[in-house]
Amino acid sequence: xxxxxxxxxxxxxxxxxxxxxWKAFGELLADDVLYECPQTRERVRGRxxxxxxxxxxxxxxxxxxxxxxxxxxxxxxxxxFRTGSGTETGIAFLDLDATGKISRITDFWPExxxxxxxxxxxxxxx
Amino acid sequence: xxxxxxxxxxxxxxxxxxxxxWKAFGELLADDVLYECPQTRERVRGRxxxxxxxxxxxxxxxxxxxxxxxxxxxxxxxxxFRTGSGTETGIAFLDLDATGKISRITDFWPExxxxxxxxxxxxxxx
Numbered sequence: 082x083x084x085x086x087x088x089x090x091x092x093x094x095x096x097x098x099x100x101x102x103w104k105a106f107g108e109l110l111a112d113d114v115l116y117e118c119p120q121t122r123e124r125v126r127g128r129x130x131x132x133x134x135x136x137x138x139x140x141x142x143x144x145x146x147x148x149x150x151x152x153x154x155x156x157x158x159x160x161x162f163r164t165g166s167g168t169e170t171g172i173a174f175l176d177l178d179a180t181g182k183i184s185r186i187t188d189f190w191p192e193x194x195x196x197x198x199x200x201x202x203x204x205x206x207x
Numbered sequence: 208x209x210x211x212x213x214x215x216x217x218x219x220x221x222x223x224x225x226x227x228x229w230k231a232f233g234e235l236l237a238d239d240v241l242y243e244c245p246q247t248r249e250r251v252r253g254r255x256x257x258x259x260x261x262x263x264x265x266x267x268x269x270x271x272x273x274x275x276x277x278x279x280x281x282x283x284x285x286x287x288f289r290t291g292s293g294t295e296t297g298i299a300f301l302d303l304d305a306t307g308k309i310s311r312i313t314d315f316w317p318e319x320x321x322x323x324x325x326x327x328x329x330x331x332x333x
Contacts, residue, residue: 121320123332134329139325190320199265
């Protein structure tokens with residue numbers, strides 16, 4: 082895999098999800114794809130379960146790509162995930178196997194929070 | 208910049224921070240480096256202020272690199288940030304300028320949270 086290929090796979094992953102093109106989405110995945118969300122300790126194993134996880138994911142969501150960084154057999158995506166209740170930021174680490182299929186997805190959803198006051202003198206707010 | 212160079216700069220960024228080697232850390236940065244944390248809307252502008260932000264960052268912290276994904280003039284780092292009160296996950300997007308200096312840092316700190324129950328049938332927990 083080249084970096085360009087890994088970026089293309091990452092882009093297709095989100096574009097097929099947004100299009101609800103679940104057959105094409107599934108074709109990007111390895112049979113034994115492993116999905117993990119370290120923040121919630123949720124895990125999904127295997128292509129069928131992972132396509133279902135996305136297909137049945139609750140709500141009227143839309144996703145757009147903010148940035149892709151890709152190198153060799155890995156990519157990271159920064160996305161905006163919009164639902165009726167607002168927009169969240171998603172960051173996904175995608176690992177590709179030797180055939181270019183996505184074999185592992187590690188998903189992060191950083192939420193807004195109030196910064197500690199003990200570093201307030203070192204920053205501005207925007 | 209090649210992907211290997213961007214990865215090396217990203218690695219040096221965290222290694223010099225961990226070593227409190229602030230002169231070497233600062234030499235990795237562009238004069239007008241811009242740091243932003245979208246979750247807190249904190250911002251730091253310029254090398255001097257950004258070195259100070261790190262040098263004076265409260266607490267006895269230690270950082271180790273879990274993963275670097277780098278391509279062209281960009282890198283993403285996944286780190287573990289340990290303090291007396293536990294270990295946090297950090298994800299930083301680093302943009303390099305044409306001379307290989309870090310010109311922009313976008314920093315995310317995803318925290319643990321409880322997943323919505325409406326997708327519980329689609330996942331296992333670990």
